[in-house]
Amino acid sequence: MTASVPTTPATLDVVAIGNAIVDVLARSDDAFLAEHALTKGGMQLIDADMAENLYADMGQAKEISGGSAANTLAGLAALGKSCGFIGQVNDDQLGAVFAHDVRALGIRFDTPAVQGDIPTARCLILVTPDAQRTMNTFLGASQFLPEQALDLDLIRSAGILYLEGYLWDPTQPRAAMRAAIDAARGAGRKVAFTLSDNFVIDRHRADFIDLIDRGQIDILFSNEGEICSLAQQDDFDTAVATIAAKVPVLVSTCGERGAIAIVDGVRYEGPAAPVAQIVDTTGAGDLFAAGFLAAHIDGRSVQDALSLGAAAAAEVISHWGARPEEDLGIIRDKLFL
Incomplete structure (x- = not known):
């Protein structure tokens, strides 16, 4: 199945559907982690009661909106692209924080907040003096994005619909994303x-392969481990070849070795961008996707897209948090002088 020819020009560059999460960061010590039976440096999913109790016990915290697809939109917006986001928050304090942050970036966000006792998703991050991050994620309201919350006209107005695999896991958002794919195509x-x-991938490989086999995915982003898992191959090149034969654009990041893209059967490779000091790798893949898509939208070469993806990823891993702090537009302009 291929997309029909657009009947109207796109008015937005990208609309994304993803988890609406607020990262809550606070400094901590090993005693606090032990008191709350937390595994230092790990990540665990937690329930609503633990999220509320841990949040209440944390020290002074910094709240930064996150979520994979939303992070990618933050990068795209910083690169001058017009964007919209669809994701579920509650009508609570953190829901207001998320909505404010995403709108402050110039991103359209109109999904109605839900009422009730399922709070906005949050990732409670405790940072010890040795820079270890212990993450406790409560997915909350983000798991309950219903199909009826979709703005189908918004989806149809964007040149690209960007979907976050994390949100394929819960039942309601999965149905919503299927409907969004149909609207976009x-x-x-x-x-x-x-x-x-x-x-x-382990839970939904059959769904993902079905989407790919039916030609419903135009651009697929992965890392080295994910593409091997999807193709069920141990060898990276074999995995890439298996999946690339079925999608127009396949992009796979390879950490410090850079990234590859296979576009219409032609393979391109790009190095990682230099970083003076790696502080926090959270969001590296999200910002790589932002840089790649921005260059793609601008009609630049695949090599340029890989370079801008690498530069955006390098910026975000040079500081705490998964949103860019430097001006990505300036980074782009220097890169393409």
Whole structure:
């Protein structure tokens, strides 16, 4: 199945559907971690009661909106692209924080907040003096994005629909994303999908392969481990070849070795951008996707897209947090002088 020819020009560059999460960062010590039975340096999913109790016990915290697809949009917006986001928050304090942050970036966000006792998703991050981050994630309201919350006209208005694999796991958002794909492809738009994590692939490999086999994915983002998991191959090149034969654009990041893209059967390679000091790798893949897509939208070469992806990823891993702090537009302009 291929997308029909667009009947109207796109008015937005990218609309993304993803988890609406607020990262809550606070400094801590080993005694606090031990008191709350937390595994130092690990990540665990927690329930609502633990999220509320841990949040209440944390020290002074810094709240930064996150979520994989939303992070990618933050990078795209910083690179001058017009964007919209669809994701579920509650009508609570952190929901207001998320909505404010995403709108402050110039990103359209109109999904109605839900009422009730399922709070906005948050990742409670405790940072010890040795810079270890212990993450406790409560997915909350983000797991309950219903199909009826979709703005189909917004989806049809964007040149690219960008979907976050993490959100494929819960039932309601999965149905919503299927409907969004149908709307986008019916309007002749492209669909980009990021695989997100091996655990998502393990649970939903059949769905992802079906989407790919039916030609519903135009741009697929992955890392080395994810593409091997999807193809069920131990060898990276074999895995890439297996999947690239089925999608127009396949992009796979390879950490410090850079990234590759296979576009219409032609393979391109790009190095990682230099970083003076790696502080926090959270969001590296999200910002790589932002840089790649921005260059793609601008009609630049695949090599340029890989370079801008690497530069955006390098910026975000040079500081705490998964949103860019430097002006990505300036980084782009220097890169393409």
